[in-house]
Amino acid sequence: xxxxxxxxxxxxxxxxxxxxxxxxxxxxxxxxxxxxxxxxxxxxxxxxxxxxxxxxxxxxxxxxxxxxxxxxxxxxxxxxxxxxxxxxxxxxxxxxxxxxxxxxxxxxxxxxxxxxxxxxxxxxxxxxxxxxxxxxxxxxxxxxxxxxxxxxxxxxxxxxxxxxxxxxxxxxxxxxxxxxxxxxxxxxxxxxxxxxxxxxxxxxxxxxxxxxxxxxxxxxxxxxxxxxxxxxxxxxxxxxxxxxxxxxxxxxxxxxxxxxxxxxxxxxxxxxxxxxxxxxxxxxxxxxxxxxxxxxxxxxxxxxxxxxxxxxxxxxxxxxxxxxxxxxxxxxxxxxxxxxxxxxxxxxxxxxxxxxxxxxxxxxxxxxxxxxxxxxxxxxxxxxxxxxxxxxxxxxxxxxxxxxxxxxxxxxxxxxxxxxxxxxxxxxxxxxxxxxxxxxxxxxxxxxxxxxxxxxxxxxxxxxxxxxxxxxxxxxxxxxxxxxxxxxxxxxxxxxxxxxxxxxxxxxxxxxxxxxxxxxxxxxxxxxxxxxxxxxxxxxxxxxxxxxxxxxxxxxxxxxxxxxxxxxxxxxxxxxxxxxxxxxx
Numbered sequence: 001x002x003x004x005x006x007x008x009x010x011x012x013x014x015x016x017x018x019x020x021x022x023x024x025x026x027x028x029x030x031x032x033x034x035x036x037x038x039x040x041x042x043x044x045x046x047x048x049x050x051x052x053x054x055x056x057x058x059x060x061x062x063x064x065x066x067x068x069x070x071x072x073x074x075x076x077x078x079x080x081x082x083x084x085x086x087x088x089x090x091x092x093x094x095x096x097x098x099x100x101x102x103x104x105x106x107x108x109x110x111x112x113x114x115x116x117x118x119x120x121x122x123x124x125x126x127x128x129x130x131x132x133x134x135x136x137x138x139x140x141x142x143x144x145x146x147x148x149x150x151x152x153x154x155x156x157x158x159x160x161x162x163x164x165x166x167x168x169x170x171x172x173x174x175x176x177x178x179x180x181x182x183x184x185x186x187x188x189x190x191x192x193x194x195x196x197x198x199x200x201x202x203x204x205x206x207x208x209x210x211x212x213x214x215x216x217x218x219x220x221x222x223x224x225x226x227x228x229x230x231x232x233x234x235x236x237x238x239x240x241x242x243x244x245x246x247x248x249x250x251x252x253x254x255x256x257x258x259x260x261x262x263x264x265x266x267x268x269x270x271x272x273x274x275x276x277x278x279x280x281x282x283x284x285x286x287x288x289x290x291x292x293x294x295x296x297x298x299x300x301x302x303x304x305x306x307x308x309x310x311x312x313x314x315x316x317x318x319x320x321x322x323x324x325x326x327x328x329x330x331x332x333x334x335x336x337x338x339x340x341x342x343x344x345x346x347x348x349x350x351x352x353x354x355x356x357x358x359x360x361x362x363x364x365x366x367x368x369x370x371x372x373x374x375x376x377x378x379x380x381x382x383x384x385x386x387x388x389x390x391x392x393x394x395x396x397x398x399x400x401x402x403x404x405x406x407x408x409x410x411x412x413x414x415x416x417x418x419x420x421x422x423x424x425x426x427x428x429x430x431x432x433x434x435x436x437x438x439x440x441x442x443x444x445x446x447x448x449x450x451x452x453x454x455x456x457x458x459x460x461x462x463x464x465x466x467x468x469x470x471x472x473x474x475x476x477x478x479x480x481x482x483x484x485x486x487x488x489x490x491x492x493x494x495x496x497x498x499x500x501x502x503x504x505x506x507x508x509x510x511x512x513x514x515x516x517x518x519x520x521x522x523x524x525x526x527x528x529x530x531x532x533x534x535x536x537x538x539x540x541x542x543x544x545x546x547x548x549x550x551x552x553x554x555x556x557x558x559x560x561x562x563x564x565x566x567x568x569x570x571x572x573x574x575x576x577x578x579x580x581x582x583x584x585x
Contacts (some may be wrong), residue, residue: 020086028066034219082215094213110194115293119511123423134181147498151199162441170212207270238273262295303369319357319382323395377419396435427483431492447473510534543574556584
């Protein structure tokens with residue numbers, strides 16, 4: 001097991017004292033950074049609290065002979081009991097007692113797994129709770145592997161209050177959510193995935209804590225930067241070495257002990273320290289064996305390409321927004337930035353990565369992004385839908401509830417056969433029309449605040465009498481979000497299987513040597529895009545509209561077609577929603 005920390009403190013996060021509780025021989029060590037408190041006490045297994053030894057720089061420590069399974073919590077001078085902020089397991093919820101756990105509580109079977117190269121990635125984002133917890137996700141793995149998925153990405157699993165949550169309200173970043181299962185069950189899920197040659201990535205939230213159950217403010221207010229706020233809570237002080245060390249240790253725990261193959265860092269535009277993000281990437285790669293394929297992905301509204309010299313890729317919301325506007329005609333909120341010319345934006349994305357590379361985004365009223373054309377296509381993760389883009393809608397509609405299936409199929413072909421990295425959202429592969437709502441399980445006071453906030457956010461929309469749209473806290477809202485296969489599931493599965501097979505056999509092998517040959521609109525609702533794949537050339541033609549589009553026939557052989565496509569000697573006609581992929585040897 002990798003030692004993710006050292007005993008002597010310095011300014012560098014890799015030299016921070018260790019966080020949490022662990023065993024050293026027969027003795028258990030309990031350590032917490034609480035610089036605002038002069039004297040802490042620890043309660044163990046319900047016994048009378050014992051004083052902890054104050055250490056330098058705001059650290060406190062207690063050592064005693066205790067077995068794994070020991071329950072503990074800290075007592076502040078005013079009598080308040082708080083969990084360990086680096087707790088690895090809780091009893092009684094996030095407000096309850098922390099538990100001393102062994103990192104070696106599972107016997108791994110897939111000991112020779114080193115991961116898969118990034119170029120092979122076909123991502124599948126999922127919510128563990130909706131699929132039945134860690135055990136439920138494990139049951140889905142053979143089906144996904146058979147379809148051709150190469151990597152699953154779990155929405156955040158850091159422990160949160162209640163039993164239902166998207167995961168972005170997590171407050172104990174080291175602890176797998178008890179609502180989903182045990183640490184051993186999570187490891188078994190990852191182990192089984194590796195046996196099936198599936199990589200497993202985890203979405204982590206390092207930019208804020210949830211509104212219920214975070215006690216850092218009571219004993220470590222220095223964890224937060226005074227006067228700084230994110231859209232979701234107090235801003236974190238990433239200038240502090242202890243804070244950096246906390247998140248470094250957390251990231252390495254998931255990658256080392258749990259053997260995740262990568263991390264997706266949520267909303268890094270809310271982390272006001274590029275230095276920290278670059279340092280974190282370096283520390284992670286330096287700490288783990290070089291032969292492992294570790295994939296580090298960012299979500300970044302700012303389209304900051306400086307991070308993509310280090311991180312493997314970024315979620316490319318621009319792709320989603322452009323194609324969503326093209327298919328649905330929606331222009332509200334951030335879609336307004338793509339409304340004037342969605343097809344032009346989509347062509348720019350396929351050619352050079354981002355739609356906005358320094359231009360003013362109308363919905364923001366300021367410039368966004370930096371030039372990205374020098375980056376490889378594999379630096380961009382595209383999707384037709386994901387948890388954010390479905391769940392942040394009032395009714396949680398999937399794309400198939402907003403536009404016709406023929407156009408969605410053309411979009412799916414473009415997603416999977418262009419060289420940028422594709423991602424599906426759970427249920428998409430079998431044509432699910434089930435909504436994916438925003439759901440929570442907060443205490444009643446906070447739940448009411450969320451209801452009121454949702455009413456304000458969607459005050460201009462008619463909720464149509466749908467009670468679930470305005471009550472994220474209702475258990476029925478969660479239950480209604482479980483993905484159900486559509487009546488045409490077999491048709492969708494066959495399509496995705498064929499597209500994945502084409503991508504795997506004909507596009508992936510040369511993806512490391514891939515550059516754009518340009519992209520351009522063909523009329524109002526069609527486009528063409530091309531790439532060099534090693535010594536070969538790939539050309540994609542897509543028509544999202546009902547009007548026929550005729551263009552010159554590219555050199556090469558068709559490797560996939562969809563819809564009414566007519567190929568003549570030197571021309572090709574896409575008559576209605578249709579798609580053609582041509583590869584020249």
